[in-house]
Amino acid sequence: xxxxxxxxxxxxxxxxxxxxxxxxxxxxxxxxxxxxxxxxxxxxxxxxxxxxxxxxxxxxxxxxxxxxxxxxxxxxxxxxxxxxxxxxxxxxxxxxxxxxxxxxxxxxxxxxxxxxxxxxxxxxxxxxxxxxxxxxxxxxxxxxxxxxxxxxxxxxxxxxxxxxxxxxxxxxxxxxxxxxxxxxxxxxxxxxxxxxxxxxxxxxxxxxxxxx
Amino acid sequence: xxxxxxxxxxxxxxxxxxxxxxxxxxxxxxxxxxxxxxxxxxxxxxxxxxxxxxxxxxxxxxxxxxxxxxxxxxxxxxxxxxxxxxxxxxxxxxxxxxxxxxxxxxxxxxxxxxxxxxxxxxxxxxxxxxxxxxxxxxxxxxxxxxxxxxxxxxxxxxxxxxxxxxxxxxxxxxxxxxxxxxxxxxxxxxxxxxxxxxxxxxxxxxxxxxxxxxxxxxxxxxxxxxxxxxxxxxxxxxxxxxxxxxxxxxxxxxxxxxxxxxxxxxxxxxxxxxxxxxxxxxxxxxxxxxxx
Numbered sequence: 001x002x003x004x005x006x007x008x009x010x011x012x013x014x015x016x017x018x019x020x021x022x023x024x025x026x027x028x029x030x031x032x033x034x035x036x037x038x039x040x041x042x043x044x045x046x047x048x049x050x051x052x053x054x055x056x057x058x059x060x061x062x063x064x065x066x067x068x069x070x071x072x073x074x075x076x077x078x079x080x081x082x083x084x085x086x087x088x089x090x091x092x093x094x095x096x097x098x099x100x101x102x103x104x105x106x107x108x109x110x111x112x113x114x115x116x117x118x119x120x121x122x123x124x125x126x127x128x129x130x131x132x133x134x135x136x137x138x139x140x141x142x143x144x145x146x147x148x149x150x151x152x153x154x155x156x157x158x159x160x161x162x163x164x165x166x167x168x169x170x171x172x173x174x175x176x177x178x179x180x181x182x183x184x185x186x187x188x189x190x191x192x193x194x195x196x197x198x199x200x201x202x203x204x205x206x207x208x209x210x211x212x
Numbered sequence: 213x214x215x216x217x218x219x220x221x222x223x224x225x226x227x228x229x230x231x232x233x234x235x236x237x238x239x240x241x242x243x244x245x246x247x248x249x250x251x252x253x254x255x256x257x258x259x260x261x262x263x264x265x266x267x268x269x270x271x272x273x274x275x276x277x278x279x280x281x282x283x284x285x286x287x288x289x290x291x292x293x294x295x296x297x298x299x300x301x302x303x304x305x306x307x308x309x310x311x312x313x314x315x316x317x318x319x320x321x322x323x324x325x326x327x328x329x330x331x332x333x334x335x336x337x338x339x340x341x342x343x344x345x346x347x348x349x350x351x352x353x354x355x356x357x358x359x360x361x362x363x364x365x366x367x368x369x370x371x372x373x374x375x376x377x378x379x380x381x382x383x384x385x386x387x388x389x390x391x392x393x394x395x396x397x398x399x400x401x402x403x404x405x406x407x408x409x410x411x412x413x414x415x416x417x418x419x420x421x422x423x424x425x426x427x428x429x430x431x432x433x434x435x436x437x438x439x440x441x442x443x444x445x446x447x448x449x450x451x452x453x454x455x456x457x458x459x460x461x462x463x464x465x466x467x468x469x470x471x472x473x474x475x476x477x478x479x480x481x482x483x484x485x486x487x488x489x490x491x492x493x494x495x496x497x498x499x500x501x502x503x504x
Contacts, residue, residue, distance in 0.1 A: 034473055072367070072375050108371040143473060145299045145332050162474055169302055171367065171375040200476045202448040206373045207300035207332040 033142065035162050035199040039153040044100075044138050046129035047116040052098065059155050061191060062096045063183070065127065066139065066208060068109035068147035069119060072171040073205035077148060078123050080176040083165075087126040090187055099127040102139035104211035109147070110134060136210040146205035150183045154190055161186040163201030260287040261368040265360065265380035268344075268401040277317070279401055280360050280382060281344035282306065284337065290370045291336045294324035296445055296484075298334035298452045301373065304343065304366035313353025317346040322407035323485055323493040324443060326452075333452040335443055342404040359383045409485045409493040416464075420482045420498045426468050427482060427500060433464035439489030440467055442496070448472050449479050 033040055039062075041054045054062065065083070067074050077083040087097050101116065103109035111119070116130050133139055142151055142162075152161035166179035186196045261284055268279040282304070284292055293301040308316040321343065324335040347360060364378045412418065417432040427450065429442060439458055444450050450469045457468035471479065479500050487493045 070372050072373055140331060143331065163476075200474050202474065202476065204302070205300055206369070207328060207334065209371060210330055210332070212330070 033159050033162075035159050035196075037159055038157050039151075039159040040141050042138050042141055044098075044131040044133060046098075046131050047113040047120070048129070049113065050129065052129060052131060054153065054157070057096045057153075058157060060094060060096050061090075061155055061187065062098065062153040063090060063187075064142065064144075064151040064153070065097065065099045066144040066147050066149040067099050067101055067130075068103055068206060068209065069111075070109050071147045071206035073169075074147045076171050076173050076176065077165060078125070080173045081124075082176045083148075084123065084125050086181075086184065089184075091126060091128055093191065095187065095191075097127040099125070099130045100133055100138055100144070101130065102133040102136045102144060103209040104136060105134055107209035107211070109209050134211075136208075139208050139210060144203075144208050146203045147208060148205055149203040149208070152183070152186055152190065152196075160190055160196050161199055162203075163198075164203045167201070169202075169204035259368060259374060259376040260290040260370070261285065261292065261366065261376055263364050263366070263376075263378040263380055265362055265382045266342075266397055266400070267360070267382055267384070268398055270385060275349070277346035277348045278357060279344055279346055280316075281342045281401065281404070282362060282364060282380065283400070284341050284343070284366070286337070286339055286341075286368065287370075288339075290368050291327055291334075291338045292341070292366050292368055294335040294337070294443070295319075295321050296335055296443070296447045298327070298336075298447070299332045301334050301336065301369060302367050304364055306343070306345075307363040308345075308347075309361035309363070310347065311355045311358055313349060313351050313355045314347055314357055315350035317348060319343050319345045320404075320408050322404055323409055323487055326441070326443075331453050335452075342400055344401060344404055356387065357384060358386075407493075409487075409495045412486075412494045412496065416494075418496055418498045420500045422471075422479070422500050422502045425471050427471060427479065429467040429469060429482065429486075429496075429498075430461070431464045431466070431486070436460070437465050437488055440465060441487045442467055442469060443485040443487065444469075445483040445485070448474065448476060449482070 039054060043051060043053050045051050069075070069078070074083075091097050101109065101111060103111070111132075113132060116132070119125075120127075120130060131138065144151075148165050150161065150163065150165050151159060154160045161183065163182060165183050166176075166181045168175035168179040182198055182201055185198065189196050264283040264285065266281055266283060268281070284304070286292065293303045295303050297303055306319065310316065322337070322341060324337060327334040327336050327338075347357060360382045362380050364380065366376050366378075368374050368376050413434060415434045419430050421428050421430070431437070431440075438460070441456060442450075444452075449472055451472050454470035459466050481497060481499050483497045485493050486496045
């Protein structure tokens with residue numbers, strides 16, 4: 001409700017102000033951006049020390065993937081090679097894939113940059129970058145709840161998917177094959193100019209380990 | 213294995229774990245109730261949960277439904293999930309294996325607690341919980357209920373989550389054999405029945421209206437209620453982490469529930485459990501009236 005008011009007001013003010021308001025609302029109210037809304041801009045540092053801004057990826061599709069390597073739901077998709085396969089397929093098709101780690105220092109799943117780079121190599125992951133979000137600011141901005149939790153932002157900066165990676169909310173590797181992969185489905189549709197048929201699902205997994 | 217001397221039973225358990233020693237306080241429950249009731253249990257060492265299959269009555273030949281239940285003994289700080297796990301996790305899944313002609317009814321889920329704080333909130337159980345279900349004759353069969361087996365898959369979490377599996381077996385004494393009973397079992401079922409949500413008291417009335425991004429749950433109650441919490445049965449309807457605004461009204465009370473930001477489809481009915489500040493819990497179901 002509060003968000004709606006802010007959104008309509010922001011339409012009449014400058015873009016910079018809009019981004020500020022989105023950021024502010026996202027942080028203060030914990031309201032997630034809804035599918036169809038402009039995705040809030042963010043600045044975050046990756047595991048190689050590079051700073052990424054969402055707005056620098058205008059004209060590209062962007063995937064945000066919340067991850068936690070100790071979580072069995074995440075492990076299902078990495079041990080099976082499913083996540084790496086999706087990362088390779090979609091980045092090769094021009095999609096920016098940002099993996100995000102929002103575990104706080106001292107919390108399960110927190111990693112330092114060097115550890116994460118070693119892990120990426122070890123599991124042969126292929127995201128565009130891994131964003132380190134130990135303060136949880138980015139996680140709260142998108143209201144990421146679980147690992148995995150997937151978001152897709154289209155080339156116009158609109159959030160077009162928010163939810164689960166697929167329709168099998170289990171930890172069983174055997175469930176990867178035959179699952180309906182919502183992420184791929186949405187990307188296939190959106191990149192061929194079609195509306196996303198399933199834009200919102202309930203994400204499943206372990207809770208994101210935000211700071212207390 | 214710690215077992216009270218009074219128990220005096222022979223037991224056969226596969227996959228016993230050292231960590232069970234830590235559960236000495238629960239050891240009474242860890243003993244099979246009967247000489248003839250064995251719980252077989254193949255579980256991984258570091259699961260932080262131990263699953264046991266027990267029966268309320270060990271005389272299953274009376275024609276009445278037999279109540280059996282899975283007791284989850286959880287290490288301190290660990291939890292499993294309610295039928296709606298909330299924002300993360302998943303509920304235990306049970307596959308019953310019964311003699312031909314018998315079937316298992318639905319699990320009766322005790323009222324859960326809220327787990328976690330901040331922006332991710334789950335619903336589940338800590339410490340110990342009994343998930344009970346009736347075993348009933350499905351057809352005109354002369355088969356005796358000789359045993360009940362269950363394949364259980366569950367997720368147990370502290371900060372980290374671990375998937376667990378258990379295959380548990382319960383063997384009933386043959387007809388005509390008088391079972392010896394150890395204390396604690398019947399009372400566990402009785403105690404758990406006390407934790408099951410009840411139908412709303414006669415005279416109470418519930419209505420739900422949608423106003424913008426909130427569902428207003430109005431309850432006409434026959435006594436003064438000073439606090440209440442709603443647990444939704446369906447995942448993804450309300451924001452689990454949002455505070456539930458409680459106000460007393462002339463006729464009862466009202467709870468404001470923030471609808472999920474990620475609502476996949478409109479909410480036509482609200483189903484769930486209403487827990488009063490007294491701890492009493494009621495089943496609730498009501499159509500949602502939209503008033504924009």
